[in-house]
Structures are given as structure tokens and as C-alpha cells.
Amino acid sequence: MADLALTSGTAMPREGVAARQTRGFGTILVAWMLMLPAIVTYVLMILLPLVVVLALAFTDYEFGAPGFRFIGLDNFAEMLGDRTFGASIRNTLVYSLFVVPLSIGIALLLAVLIEAGARGRAFFRAVFFLPVVSLTVAMATAWQYLLHPSIGPLNAVLRDLGLGTPNWLGASEWVLVSLGFIGVWENVGFNLVLFLAGLTAIPRDLYAAAEIDGVRSGWSKFWLVTWPMLGPTLLFVLIITMTRAIRVFDTVQTLTQGGPNNASEVLLRTIYQEAFHYFRFGYSAAVTLVFLAIVLALMLVQTRLIDRRVHYG
Amino acid sequence: MAEPNATRSLTADLPRLALLGLAAFIALAPYLWMISVSMKPQSEVFAASLDLIPNELALIENYGKVLERVPVGTYILNGLIVCFGILVFQILFAVPAAYALAKLNFPGRDIVFGFVMLGLLVPYQTTALPLYIGFATTGLLDTYTALIAPFVCSVFAIFLFRQFFRALPDDLINAARIDGMGEFSIVWRVILPNAWPAATAFAIFSVVAHWNDLFWPLVVVQKGDLYTPAMGILAFRSVEAGEDYGALMAAALLVTAPLVIAFLFAQRRFIEGITMTGLKG
Numbered sequence: 001m002a003d004l005a006l007t008s009g010t011a012m013p014r015e016g017v018a019a020r021q022t023r024g025f026g027t028i029l030v031a032w033m034l035m036l037p038a039i040v041t042y043v044l045m046i047l048l049p050l051v052v053v054l055a056l057a058f059t060d061y062e063f064g065a066p067g068f069r070f071i072g073l074d075n076f077a078e079m080l081g082d083r084t085f086g087a088s089i090r091n092t093l094v095y096s097l098f099v100v101p102l103s104i105g106i107a108l109l110l111a112v113l114i115e116a117g118a119r120g121r122a123f124f125r126a127v128f129f130l131p132v133v134s135l136t137v138a139m140a141t142a143w144q145y146l147l148h149p150s151i152g153p154l155n156a157v158l159r160d161l162g163l164g165t166p167n168w169l170g171a172s173e174w175v176l177v178s179l180g181f182i183g184v185w186e187n188v189g190f191n192l193v194l195f196l197a198g199l200t201a202i203p204r205d206l207y208a209a210a211e212i213d214g215v216r217s218g219w220s221k222f223w224l225v226t227w228p229m230l231g232p233t234l235l236f237v238l239i240i241t242m243t244r245a246i247r248v249f250d251t252v253q254t255l256t257q258g259g260p261n262n263a264s265e266v267l268l269r270t271i272y273q274e275a276f277h278y279f280r281f282g283y284s285a286a287v288t289l290v291f292l293a294i295v296l297a298l299m300l301v302q303t304r305l306i307d308r309r310v311h312y313g
Numbered sequence: 314m315a316e317p318n319a320t321r322s323l324t325a326d327l328p329r330l331a332l333l334g335l336a337a338f339i340a341l342a343p344y345l346w347m348i349s350v351s352m353k354p355q356s357e358v359f360a361a362s363l364d365l366i367p368n369e370l371a372l373i374e375n376y377g378k379v380l381e382r383v384p385v386g387t388y389i390l391n392g393l394i395v396c397f398g399i400l401v402f403q404i405l406f407a408v409p410a411a412y413a414l415a416k417l418n419f420p421g422r423d424i425v426f427g428f429v430m431l432g433l434l435v436p437y438q439t440t441a442l443p444l445y446i447g448f449a450t451t452g453l454l455d456t457y458t459a460l461i462a463p464f465v466c467s468v469f470a471i472f473l474f475r476q477f478f479r480a481l482p483d484d485l486i487n488a489a490r491i492d493g494m495g496e497f498s499i500v501w502r503v504i505l506p507n508a509w510p511a512a513t514a515f516a517i518f519s520v521v522a523h524w525n526d527l528f529w530p531l532v533v534v535q536k537g538d539l540y541t542p543a544m545g546i547l548a549f550r551s552v553e554a555g556e557d558y559g560a561l562m563a564a565a566l567l568v569t570a571p572l573v574i575a576f577l578f579a580q581r582r583f584i585e586g587i588t589m590t591g592l593k594g
Contacts, residue, residue, distance in 0.1 A: 032419070037406040056442060113329055126576075127337045129584055133521055133573060137547050145350060275441070
């Protein structure tokens with residue numbers, strides 16, 4: 001778990017449980033009393049709904065219908081032939097393949113550039129982080145104006161240069177690129193800050209040692225020292241960005257509603273649409289399980305890799 | 314590469330600054346045009362000029378239109394109620410639970426912690442359907458309860474606070490016990506004041522996440538007077554504004570401003586808070 005690896009680094013891993021060794025009935029009662037509100041809300045808001053969604057996925061339940069039947073794997077079989085679902089999976093994948101490498105690569109480049117000098121450090125860090133704290137829906141509308149086919153500044157520049165002026169959010173061949181670009185813009189700041197932390201943690205002696213060994217150019221120093229030392233951070237950022245990319249929803253819902261013609265339909269929107277537009281809760285629950293499975297697979301890879309590689313000794 | 318270059322001359326530093334400047338311009342572009350368009354009259358917006366400075370100010374026209382037609386104040390107030398409602402319960406429920414898991418010895422502790430870890434793996438969108446059914450059957454759709462309740466138990470807060478509490482010295486707690494304090498007052502009067510950094514970090518993370526959330530409000534809210542900032546903009550965009558970008562940008566700017574201003578005043582805390590805790594996604 002990302003959280004575990006990072007926070008256990010900051011908080012001391014001291015065994016601090018010895019406080020009350022008297023295992024009296026009193027302590028046990030107090031402990032459960034202290035946890036009671038959390039446990040009750042956990043069961044009501046997380047555990048029970050999780051069990052219900054697991055069950056729903058194997059039913060034909062429609063919201064508002066008087067009853068439902070268990071239909072086994074029919075919902076999953078239906079997904080195989082469902083063109084919207086197919087487009088949704090494909091688009092989510094393409095979007096992620098666009099956003100993940102670009103937002104990581106650009107963040108790393110910017111982090112190295114910021115770290116390479118003393119001027120403007122705080123300023124640039126704040127500028128690139130700004131999108132992380134900004135209301136996505138509002139910023140999406142600003143992008144909509146920037147990318148507007150006829151009155152947008154981007155196409156105004158392209159027109160002046162004598163280039164084509166695509167309908168960035170309205171044409172099926174451009175819509176994922178445009179949403180992906182906004183996704184990169186959203187994610188760079190977050191990754192950048194993690195990379196900056198990773199870069200400051202690299203011991204200065206290593207660069208000095210490389211210099212003594214005759215490594216002079218910044219480029220070779222990057223590949224010899226920075227890149228391998230940044231390994232754990234990189235892995236971390238990779239998985240985090242992937243889970244964030246897979247959950248894309250706000251920009252799609254605001255700007256394209258999955259269109260044109262399903263060209264920007266994504267997983268979370270399919271879940272939303274199937275349930276709250278068509279009221280097909282059973283099918284939506286099945287799609288939810290697919291979404292959950294992808295997220296869990298990523299988490300699993302992350303724990304495996306981080307356990308193995310996070311410590312350089 | 315990563316040597317301190319404080320002494321480097323400005324001319325030598327120029328290529329680096331130029332590249333960063335270009336990237337910063339792209340990052341800031343939506344903000345710049347958002348501010349600019351919110352002040353332009355419709356005719357200038359449709360002229361598709363690249364000028365950022367309006368020839369003619371339409372501040373009153375655009376902002377007036379927004380304030381008259383859209384209850385921006387209500388959206389912001391709803392956002393505040395929802396965010397702080399969620400945060401208060403999250404702290405209230407997570408802190409004592411985390412204390413018990415960190416500092417008390419009782420049978421079943423590992424099982425409880427196992428459930429916390431399980432909760433960390435599940436994105437909240439997964440439980441949306443059953444929660445919707447629950448709120449619909451209890452008549453709680455379109456209420457603050459529906460907006461707040463699903464998030465009151467934050468397993469992430471429990472996890473974070475537990476990590477933090479474990480690092481607090483046991484002597485602190487033992488001294489309080491010798492003074493005759495009960496476990497409940499220890500939690501609130503000894504532990505929480507000492508966990509301030511973790512609490513601030515979590516608070517910032519939680520507020521940013523829920524202020525910006527669109528998915529859940531979209532599921533449980535239909536009535537306009539319960540719209541959160543994200544929903545308000547979405548509704549204004551699709552119903553009222555159409556191609557009236559001046560008013561739309563004015564509205565977008567008004568609801569984005571509170572968090573952005575808070576961020577500009579406390580940058581370091583925000584960045585620490587979100588990167589330390591934001592890994593939850």
C-alpha cells in the first residue's frame with residue numbers, strides 16, 4: 001500500500017503498544033467503546049455496501065423494479081458483447097496510456113529543472129501544483145474555452161499559423177487526446193512534488209563521487225545517479241498516477257458526456273450511466289466489479305514491487 | 314545536475330528558466346483566460362482575439378449575471394457545510410479508533426486493523442450503488458446526510474492517525490493515567506493536541522477531495538439548493554450559460570477561488586498535506 005510505505009517512513013516504526021499491559025476486562029471494553037462509532041459507520045457505509053455490490057453483480061436488479069433474479073454470470077457475458085462497455089474499457093486504457101507516461105515524464109523533467117537551480121523554486125512548485133487544488137469541473141470549462149473550435153485561443157493561434165483547426169472536444173479522433181492533455185495538466189503537479197522529495201533525498205556525495213570518476217555532463221549524471229536512486233519514487237508515482245487515470249470522470253462528464261458517439265466513454269461514467277440513467281443496477285454493479293478488479297490488481301503489483309524494491313539498504 | 318547552483322549567473326540560468334517559464338505558462342493558461350474572459354463583453358469573446366486584456370470591461374455584466382441567476386453563495390455554503398461536516402465526523406470517529414489500535418492491547422485488534430487495510434483498497438465509487446439504494450429507501454436522497462454520511466468513517470484517517478499515535482511516547486499516556494485521566498479524556502486532551510501535524514495534513518486532504526468531488530453529489534442530489542460547487546458549475550454550464558463564456562468563466566472563477574486562495578496562503582502545508590495523504594487518490 002502506498003500509504004503504508006510512505007507514512008511508515010515518516011512516523012517512527014516503534015512498537016508502541018506496551019502502554020497498558022493489564023489486559024483487564026476494563027481495557028477491552030474501553031477499546032471497543034473507542035472504536036464503536038468508527039466500526040458502526042464502517043459496517044454501514046463500506047462493508048455492507050461492498051457485500052451488496054458483490055451480490056448485485058450477479059442479479060438482474062433494476063432500480064424501482066419489484067423484484068430481481070440471480071442470473072449468475074449473465075451480466076459479465078453481456079459485457080463481452082456490449083459495444084459501449086468495450087469502448088469504455090478501450091478509452092480508459094488509451095486515456096491512461098496517454099496520461100501516465102506524459103504526466104510522469106513531464107513532472108520528472110520539471111522536477112530536475114527546478115532542482116538544478118536556486119531561482120524560482122517555490123514559485124514554480126506552486127504554479128504546477130495549482131491544478132491539484134482547483135475545482136476540476138470549473139477548470140474543465142476553462143479548458144473548453146481554450147480548446148473551443150471557433151472562438152478558442154488555441155485555434156486562433158493555429159489559424160494564424162495557417163494550420164488546421166480541429167474540433168478538439170467534438171471530433172472523435174481528437175477527443176481522447178484533448179481529455180488526456182487536460183489529465184496530464186491535472187496530474188503533473190502532484191507527481192512533481194513527489195519527485196522533488198525524491199530528488200532532495202539523494203545524497204550529494206553520490207554526485208561528487210560520480211564527478212571524481214570522470215562523469216562530467218549533467219546528462220550522464222542523471223542516468224548514472226539520479227535515475228537509479230529515484231527508482232522507488234518512480235514506481236510509487238507510476239502506480240498512483242495509474243489509479244488516478246483509471247478514475248477519470250469529472251472532465252468527461254463536464255466536457256463530453258462520453259461523446260461523440262462513445263469516443264470518450266470511460267469506466268466510471270459507464271457505471272454512473274448504467275445505474276442512474278438506465279437504472280440497470282445489476283449490470284452497473286458488474287461493471288463496478290471490473291473497475292474494482294483493475295484497481296486491486298494495480299495495488300497488488302504495487303505492494304509486491306515496493307516490498308522488494310523500496311529499500312536500497 | 315542537482316548541485317546547489319545559487320551562485321550561477323542569471324545568463325547561465327536563462328535556458329532553464331525559459332523552459333520552466335514556458336511550462337508555467339501552459340499550466341497557468343486556463344487561469345489566465347478564465348480571469349480575462351470573465352471580464353470581457355460577449356462581442357470580444359466571440360472576436361476570438363488572443364488579447365488577454367479586454368478593450369472594454371464587462372465585469373459588472375458578467376459577474377452581475379452570475380450572481381443574479383446562479384446562487385453561487387449557496388453552492389459555496391453547501392460546499393463548506395459538506396466538507397466540514399465530513400471532516401468533523403471523520404476526526405471524531407477516527408481519532409479514538411486509531412488511539413485504541415495504536416496504544417491499547419485487546420483481543421481482536423489485528424482483525425480490526427485488517428478491516429482498515431481492506432477499506433483502504435476500495436475506491437469509494439465501488440459502494441455507490443448500494444448506498445444510493447439505502448438513501449433512496451430511507452428517503453434521504455437530496456439531503457446533507459446523503460452528501461456527508463458515506464464519508465464519515467475514513468479508514469485512511471484511522472490508518473494515518475494510528476501510524477502517528479504509535480510514535481507518541483507511552484510515558485505521555487502513562488503520566489496522564491497517573492494523574493487520574495480516563496481513556497476518553499486522554500484521547501482528546503493528550504493525544505489529539507500532540508497529533509496536530511497529522512490532523513492538519515488530513516484536514517487539507519479531506520477538504521480538497523470533497524470540495525472538488527463531482528461523482529457522489531451527482532448521484533444523490535437533484536435539487537438545486539443542495540448543489541455543491543462542482544455540481545453548480547456543471548448545471549450552470551449545461552442549462553444557463555450555453556456559449557456565454559463571460560458569465561461561465563465568472564462563475565467558475567468564483568467557486569475555484571476559495572481553495573486556491575487558501576492554497577496560496579499556506580502552500581507548504583497544502584503540498585505536504587496532499588502528498589502525504591493524497592496517495593489514497
